[in-house]
Amino acid sequence: MTIASTTQQICFAVLSTTVVAGALGVVLLPNVVYAAFLLAGVFLSVAGLYLMLNASFVAAAQILVYVGAVNVLILFAIMLVNKREDLAAIPGLGLRRLLSGLVCGGLFVLLIRVAFTTPWGSGPEPVGEEATIRIGEHLFSDYLLPFELASVLLLMAMIGAIVLARRDVFSEDIGTGEEVDQGLIEKARTPLLLDRSVR
Amino acid sequence: MDLSLSSGIPLQAFLVLAAVLFCTGVWGLINSRNAVRVLMSIELMLNAVNINLMAFSSYLDGQLIRGQVFAIFVITVAAAEAAVGLAILLSLYRNRDTVDMERFNLLRW
Numbered sequence: 328m329t330i331a332s333t334t335q336q337i338c339f340a341v342l343s344t345t346v347v348a349g350a351l352g353v354v355l356l357p358n359v360v361y362a363a364f365l366l367a368g369v370f371l372s373v374a375g376l377y378l379m380l381n382a383s384f385v386a387a388a389q390i391l392v393y394v395g396a397v398n399v400l401i402l403f404a405i406m407l408v409n410k411r412e413d414l415a416a417i418p419g420l421g422l423r424r425l426l427s428g429l430v431c432g433g434l435f436v437l438l439i440r441v442a443f444t445t446p447w448g449s450g451p452e453p454v455g456e457e458a459t460i461r462i463g464e465h466l467f468s469d470y471l472l473p474f475e476l477a478s479v480l481l482l483m484a485m486i487g488a489i490v491l492a493r494r495d496v497f498s499e500d501i502g503t504g505e506e507v508d509q510g511l512i513e514k515a516r517t518p519l520l521l522d523r524s525v526r
Numbered sequence: 527m528d529l530s531l532s533s534g535i536p537l538q539a540f541l542v543l544a545a546v547l548f549c550t551g552v553w554g555l556i557n558s559r560n561a562v563r564v565l566m567s568i569e570l571m572l573n574a575v576n577i578n579l580m581a582f583s584s585y586l587d588g589q590l591i592r593g594q595v596f597a598i599f600v601i602t603v604a605a606a607e608a609a610v611g612l613a614i615l616l617s618l619y620r621n622r623d624t625v626d627m628e629r630f631n632l633l634r635w
Binding site: 370 | 537551561563590603624628
């Protein structure tokens with residue numbers, strides 16, 4: 328055992344511990360804001376794991392997209408829907424948790440069994456630091472069509488998110504044709520689909 | 527059969543880590559009452575899949591690294607999914623005045 332492999336094992340142990348603990352925190356912590364920050368920690372640790380696999384480009388993309396964009400978006404969503412509400416108790420919650428825990432445990436055992444019984448064989452020598460060059464070659468040769476489709480998908484998602492999340496601004500009321508006070512859009516609107524049975 | 531390459535970490539270690547992360551995500555997806563937490567659980571599951579892809583790419587497909595290209599596409603789709611999902615969540619919150627998953631039941635039998 329050389330010093331390099333020992334260092335790698337220590338790094339892997341630290342990163343995987345952070346990932347597992349952070350993921351459990353994301354799922355179990357009662358405060359959603361803490362969960363969102365722990366999620367950032369999970370994303371950063373996963374980026375560290377990518378660095379251990381010699382994938383510097385994907386690690387950078389992970390940090391930029393997940394920590395920089397997705398996590399900030401989640402934090403914004405938490406701030407925008409930040410309402411303290413006491414969740415009404417529902418019957419059979421403990422039973423549901425137990426059953427879903429059993430299902431997840433079974434899935435975990437299945438995955439572990441697959442991981443340890445499959446003869447994976449060994450692949451060719453990894454390219455190491457040239458990974459970024461290879462990814463660029465892939466994206467502009469045999470993966471060109473998915474690459475362009477991804478840009479179209481992002482554009483669709485952007486427009487869709489804007490359409491879904493904006494407040495409707497009409498200069499005149501659709502029903503009566505009267506002018507609508509533009510200040511109205513900043514005031515609280517009566518929710519349309521309130522669940523009357525709960526109140 | 528030497529799966530550990532020059533490093534001291536076998537491929538199975540990454541697979542086990544990804545399995546733990548994925549199962550945590552599934553459990554959170556089923557049991558979360560807060561809609562934002564459901565989206566976070568989905569992100570956890572996508573990250574678990576990405577870890578698998580990257581490990582396979584490095585250990586079994588070292589020359590072509592197609593797994594890394596797939597991981598980039600997964601990251602792209604995850605970003606799009608998060609944007610649309612959170613927009614839907616905002617729209618839901620405006621209309622129902624809650625983020626409790628148990629009360630989003632208009633389409634439920």
